[in-house]
Amino acid sequence: MTEDHKKDKDIDELSGVETTGHSWDGLQELNNPLPRWWVWVWIATIVWSVWYFVVYPAWPVPGGATEGTSGYTQFKELAESQQEIRDRQAAYLERFENASFEEIMNDEELYAFAMAGGKSAFKDNCATCHGTGAEGGMGYPNLNDDDWLWGGKLSDIYHTLRYGIRADNLDTRLSQMPAFGQDKLLDKQQINMVVDYVLSLSGHTDDAHHGGEYDPAEYLKAGAQIFQQQCASCHGPDAKGLHEFGAPNLTDAIWLFGGDRDTVFQTVYYSRAGMMPAWEGRLGDDTIRQLAVYIHELGGGAPDAAILPDEGLRNPAPLKSPEYEKTEDLDNDGEVLSVEPEVPLAEDAQNDMGVHE
Amino acid sequence: MLQYFAKQQKVYPKRVWGKYRKLKWVAMIVTLGIYYLVPFIRWDRGPNAPDQAVLIDLNGPRAYWFWIEIWPQEVYILTGILILAAIGLFFVTSMFGRVWCGYLCPQTVWTDLFVWVERIVQGDRNARKKLQEGPWTFTKIRKIALTHFIWLVIAWATAGSFVLYFNDAPTLVRSFFEFDVSPTVLWFIIGLTASTYLMAGFAREQVCTYMCPYARFQSAMFDKDTLIIGYDQKRGEPRGKHKKGTSWDDRGDCIDCTLCVQVCPTGIDIRDGLQMECIACGLCVDACNGVMDQVERPRGLIRYDTANHMQAEVKGGEERFRFIRPRTIYYSAIIAIVGSIMLYALIFRSPLELHVLHDRNPVFVQLSSGEIRNGYTIKILNKTHQFQTYDLTLDGLDNAQINVRAAGDVSASDLSVPADSVGSYHIFVSADVPPAEPRKFNFVLRSRDGDMEDEYKAKFITRRD
Numbered sequence: 001m002t003e004d005h006k007k008d009k010d011i012d013e014l015s016g017v018e019t020t021g022h023s024w025d026g027l028q029e030l031n032n033p034l035p036r037w038w039v040w041v042w043i044a045t046i047v048w049s050v051w052y053f054v055v056y057p058a059w060p061v062p063g064g065a066t067e068g069t070s071g072y073t074q075f076k077e078l079a080e081s082q083q084e085i086r087d088r089q090a091a092y093l094e095r096f097e098n099a100s101f102e103e104i105m106n107d108e109e110l111y112a113f114a115m116a117g118g119k120s121a122f123k124d125n126c127a128t129c130h131g132t133g134a135e136g137g138m139g140y141p142n143l144n145d146d147d148w149l150w151g152g153k154l155s156d157i158y159h160t161l162r163y164g165i166r167a168d169n170l171d172t173r174l175s176q177m178p179a180f181g182q183d184k185l186l187d188k189q190q191i192n193m194v195v196d197y198v199l200s201l202s203g204h205t206d207d208a209h210h211g212g213e214y215d216p217a218e219y220l221k222a223g224a225q226i227f228q229q230q231c232a233s234c235h236g237p238d239a240k241g242l243h244e245f246g247a248p249n250l251t252d253a254i255w256l257f258g259g260d261r262d263t264v265f266q267t268v269y270y271s272r273a274g275m276m277p278a279w280e281g282r283l284g285d286d287t288i289r290q291l292a293v294y295i296h297e298l299g300g301g302a303p304d305a306a307i308l309p310d311e312g313l314r315n316p317a318p319l320k321s322p323e324y325e326k327t328e329d330l331d332n333d334g335e336v337l338s339v340e341p342e343v344p345l346a347e348d349a350q351n352d353m354g355v356h357e
Numbered sequence: 358m359l360q361y362f363a364k365q366q367k368v369y370p371k372r373v374w375g376k377y378r379k380l381k382w383v384a385m386i387v388t389l390g391i392y393y394l395v396p397f398i399r400w401d402r403g404p405n406a407p408d409q410a411v412l413i414d415l416n417g418p419r420a421y422w423f424w425i426e427i428w429p430q431e432v433y434i435l436t437g438i439l440i441l442a443a444i445g446l447f448f449v450t451s452m453f454g455r456v457w458c459g460y461l462c463p464q465t466v467w468t469d470l471f472v473w474v475e476r477i478v479q480g481d482r483n484a485r486k487k488l489q490e491g492p493w494t495f496t497k498i499r500k501i502a503l504t505h506f507i508w509l510v511i512a513w514a515t516a517g518s519f520v521l522y523f524n525d526a527p528t529l530v531r532s533f534f535e536f537d538v539s540p541t542v543l544w545f546i547i548g549l550t551a552s553t554y555l556m557a558g559f560a561r562e563q564v565c566t567y568m569c570p571y572a573r574f575q576s577a578m579f580d581k582d583t584l585i586i587g588y589d590q591k592r593g594e595p596r597g598k599h600k601k602g603t604s605w606d607d608r609g610d611c612i613d614c615t616l617c618v619q620v621c622p623t624g625i626d627i628r629d630g631l632q633m634e635c636i637a638c639g640l641c642v643d644a645c646n647g648v649m650d651q652v653e654r655p656r657g658l659i660r661y662d663t664a665n666h667m668q669a670e671v672k673g674g675e676e677r678f679r680f681i682r683p684r685t686i687y688y689s690a691i692i693a694i695v696g697s698i699m700l701y702a703l704i705f706r707s708p709l710e711l712h713v714l715h716d717r718n719p720v721f722v723q724l725s726s727g728e729i730r731n732g733y734t735i736k737i738l739n740k741t742h743q744f745q746t747y748d749l750t751l752d753g754l755d756n757a758q759i760n761v762r763a764a765g766d767v768s769a770s771d772l773s774v775p776a777d778s779v780g781s782y783h784i785f786v787s788a789d790v791p792p793a794e795p796r797k798f799n800f801v802l803r804s805r806d807g808d809m810e811d812e813y814k815a816k817f818i819t820r821r822d
Contacts, residue, residue, distance in 0.1 A: 111764030144730075
């Protein structure tokens with residue numbers, strides 16, 4: 001810089017700072033130079049971005065983006081982390097396959113594994129009818145309570161899950177309640193009598209019919225008689241239900257289709273028959289077993305003798321029917337069968353916060 | 358030509374000796390000593406816990422500080438520490454100006470250390486300047502290479518010490534020398550070595566001037582009673598060379614030796630008044646006092662002083678330092694409040710915590726017997742270092758039973774949680790009650806020995822509202 005140049009410098013009087021010489025309507029721009037290293041940092045970020053464009057997928061091109069020399073994609077990263085999860089599960093899965101229900105129910109890790117897997121499989125497969133919380137609805141049993149049509153022991157639940165109810169399977173749970181009114185097995189008055197009797201068993205006598213001219217006590221007595229003749233064979237002489245027929249307990253507080261008088265009358269008149277698909281062939285045996293444990297542990301599972309040796313239950317002797325062969329084939333294809341269970345993580349809350357080195 | 362970009366002017370601070378330089382050495386030895394040595398202090402916590410006095414265990418995840426132990430749930434304590442640190446800094450700044458910058462800031466301390474290395478290897482200001490601006494000779498290469506090598510060793514030790522706060526120090530040091538450390542540790546060491554080398558070796562005062570936000574907003578904590586470094590203009594001017602034996606009449610005490618400029622680590626002239634670059638390290642004070650002693654004039658031409666005090670002297674009056682001002686009062690009030698809250702949290706830290714989460718779907722279940730059942734997930738935080746067994750009871754819900762769903766046969770009076778971990782159980786409470794408004798009750802958790810207890814408010818829901 002020569003002396004001449006220094007003389008030419010346009011110095012702002014007020015601040016004593018050199019101006020750029022730019023002037024807009026009398027407003028002058030002061031020149032407070034930026035540190036040069038800062039410019040270098042800026043250039044370094046540009047170099048970095050070029051490197052990034054080359055190494056990572058970046059440029060949009062028709063049909064996707066450039067691949068990048070590192071070959072990195074988020075899909076690959078996803079696949080890797082999924083593989084990692086599968087590997088972690090494998091350790092549990094092998095133990096789970098070889099464990100009996102009794103062992104599962106007494107082993108902390110297997111129990112957590114079964115619960116996590118069952119929860120996930122339930123949401124995918126069962127929640128459609130039973131609800132995400134398994135609270136059920138009209139005609140779809142609440143699986144949280146202790147009232148079971150076909151039994152609430154682990155082995156019962158497993159059997160129901162595997163073969164279904166009134167499903168297309170040889171071992172399915174099967175029973176049929178007669179349509180007493182429709183099929184003219186009982187006339188309307190007889191049905192009214194038996195409905196009054198059944199409602200009285202759980203103390204619901206508020207809207208009893210009593211048929212006008214009849215003495216209420218006589219009326220109930222007649223209902224009881226009809227019950228013993230027509231209903232007791234399935235529901236039991238004490239009306240407490242029988243699991244082998246899927247016949248509900250009529251004396252408790254839970255009604256699958258509703259406990260008001262009209263609904264019970266309709267039930268007796270037209271009969272009821274819910275159905276559930278057989279999950280054998282759709283879900284793998286491990287998933288069905290996980291589901292059985294999960295549903296049992298929703299709170300209603302029969303507490304006594306709940307844990308039974310399940311010898312022969314998991315691998316029953318193959319049946320010779322062609323239908324069974326068909327489902328076996330499906331099972332072997334293994335396409336849609338297994339649902340990824342979550343891996344049980346102790347103290348998951350803390351893991352969320354942990355930084356893993 | 359207009360210069361839009363300014364080249365960094367390399368600062369060659371000259372060696373100086375005096376009260377504040379001495380203080381700076383002490384501060385450097387103490388702070389660096391703490392930083393490098395603390396990870397090696399041991400602290401016996403018994404079995405099932407690390408014996409490192411200060412440790413942040415990210416995998417645990419726990420933080421340990423001597424007798425204090427913190428879970429992630431207690432991260433508010435970290436918030437408290439940060440508030441205290443910030444307000445403490447504001448408080449000190451409003452009283453004494455930028456003493457943090459001048460004596461304790463890591464940028465200052467490490468830069469000071471690096472400049473010291475430079476001086477030991479290459480000589481003082483003039484020698485360094487001559488060497489570094491001169492041609493490349495063998496001596497220059499040797500000295501520069503040695504300087505950078507020592508810098509890198511210091512930077513590496515700094516990075517290594519940082520990592521030690523997150524791992525067991527002796528174990529990590531051993532595995533480091535066995536070339537057996539994780540990539541994470543290695544990358545942290547490489548990254549921090551590079552940043553220390555770059556910041557203390559090259560960026561130096563540029564960090565304070567251009568990067569540090571604190572340097573920019575510290576003026577918000579300043580007032581006329583804040584201690585700053587000031588040049589006594591009234592006494593100093595008019596400045597000029599002084600010949601020994603001549604009169605001091607009709608002139609200022611400043612002999613324009615520019616020593617105050619030469620020793621300044623940020624390369625400013627303090628006689629131009631307070632500037633943003635000034636980190637208040639006091640080295641110019643030391644330099645000027647030395648000169649004043651030589652020319653037999655009183656010390657304190659450049660000194661730590663307040664703007665008010667200096668002004669009062671100009672007017673001929675005497676103004677005392679005022680430490681009690683509105684801002685010091687409310688800074689200390691905040692420190693006292695936050696400090697008390699933290700002290701309370703630490704003193705009354707419970708070794709047992711109970712958390713209860715009501716099942717949402719379904720919120721209640723009607724059982725066949727007519728009883729109503731609610732489900733809860735309970736989490737038990739066992740912060741002791743021993744395996745514990747707890748007894749869970751209900752307070753305020755009559756005729757109710759607790760049923761635990763877990764692997765094996767677990768009862769509510771026998772809930773076990775391993776040492777230093779969280780136990781999670783799903784439990785059912787059933788009671789034979791008519792549907793009504795949600796009933797409020799308490800879960801009460803007692804340790805088997807009865808020493809620890811915690812409660813949690815809960816609701817028992819019996820109908821859809």
